[in-house]
Amino acid sequence: MGGQWPYLPALGPPAGMQPLCVNIRTLLLLVLLPWPGSGQFHVIGPGAPVIALVGEEAVLSCQLSPSVDAQNMEVKWYRNDPFGLVHRYRDSQDHMEQQRPEYQGRTEFLKENITKGHVALKIQPIQPSDEGEYVCFFESSTYYNEAQFQVLVTVSGMAPNIHIEPGNRREIKLTCTSTGWYPEPEVQWRDHHGLNLAPASETKKIEKNGLFHVESSLTVAKSSRAKVSCVIRNLILRVEKEVHVSIADALFPEDFLWIVGLLAVLILLATSATTCVLFVRARKSKGK
Numbered sequence: 001m002g003g004q005w006p007y008l009p010a011l012g013p014p015a016g017m018q019p020l021c022v023n024i025r026t027l028l029l030l031v032l033l034p035w036p037g038s039g040q041f042h043v044i045g046p047g048a049p050v051i052a053l054v055g056e057e058a059v060l061s062c063q064l065s066p067s068v069d070a071q072n073m074e075v076k077w078y079r080n081d082p083f084g085l086v087h088r089y090r091d092s093q094d095h096m097e098q099q100r101p102e103y104q105g106r107t108e109f110l111k112e113n114i115t116k117g118h119v120a121l122k123i124q125p126i127q128p129s130d131e132g133e134y135v136c137f138f139e140s141s142t143y144y145n146e147a148q149f150q151v152l153v154t155v156s157g158m159a160p161n162i163h164i165e166p167g168n169r170r171e172i173k174l175t176c177t178s179t180g181w182y183p184e185p186e187v188q189w190r191d192h193h194g195l196n197l198a199p200a201s202e203t204k205k206i207e208k209n210g211l212f213h214v215e216s217s218l219t220v221a222k223s224s225r226a227k228v229s230c231v232i233r234n235l236i237l238r239v240e241k242e243v244h245v246s247i248a249d250a251l252f253p254e255d256f257l258w259i260v261g262l263l264a265v266l267i268l269l270a271t272s273a274t275t276c277v278l279f280v281r282a283r284k285s286k287g288k
């Protein structure tokens with residue numbers, strides 16, 4: 001990952017000279033191994049994937065080993081896929097000319113500890129497209145080295161909502177929806193024993209803000225009178241949001257609406273009948 005300037009040509013051993021070449025390589029490695037004063041260094045990135053929450057800040061720290069002063073080095077953070085510069089620092093200042101446009105105004109180079117070879121890049125606010133592989137790269141006048149690491153972007157969405165519609169005479173359809181999740185969450189229907197119920201349909205789509213909207217439907221028998229819940233789960237944060245519904249309660253509004261509707265029709269009929277009678281009477285009295 002690192003190299004001495006000028007580049008050492010690759011050691012392509014001629015056939016038959018393998019043992020000797022291995023020895024030379026070992027020797028070179030020993031000589032090139034970083035030691036204080038040699039001007040060489042390793043870059044150490046975050047040890048584990050950085051978990052970054054959408055809308056919050058993420059700090060990507062990298063340090064040199066040994067902890068040499070990096071004030072006069074060039075320090076860059078870049079991405080491989082899609083390739084592009086995230087932030088660049090050189091000659092004691094930021095150089096943003098080649099920065100990828102989506103990072104504009106969102107990066108800050110933290111150089112408080114740069115003399116100890118410890119720097120960090122703050123990105124704020126985090127958006128879903130920030131997910132991916134990053135590299136932090138250090139280059140002195142004589143040496144360069146870099147470290148690669150992963151950024152995982154995540155967020156937990158809203159508590160789900162259950163919408164109830166009459167299916168046919170014996171069934172009702174429950175639709176559970178929720179927005180604002182990243183990455184794609186897991187959606188699950190459970191009965192009151194905690195057992196999985198298979199959904200009739202499930203859709204997950206990405207909205208304009210890059211976050212997932214999920215929708216899952218379940219068909220249940222009206223007679224079941226069961227309690228079911230819809231659970232949406234973020235697998236990175238191990239966070240889940242749940243909503244319960246009781247079929248018995250869910251049926252009540254429907255029956256209630258039916259009664260209200262019937263009453264309305266009866267009232268309407270009664271009113272028109274009265275109007276009719278009054279009208280006929282009025283005509284009769286006029287005729288006399």
Ligand SMILES: *[C@@H]1O[C@H](CO)[C@@H](O)[C@H](O)[C@H]1NC(C)=O
Pocket residue numbers: 110111112113118119120
């Ligand atoms: C610099 O080092 C100090 C002491 O180790 C630490 O508390 C601080 O968080 C570091 N700053 C940055 C930006 O890493």
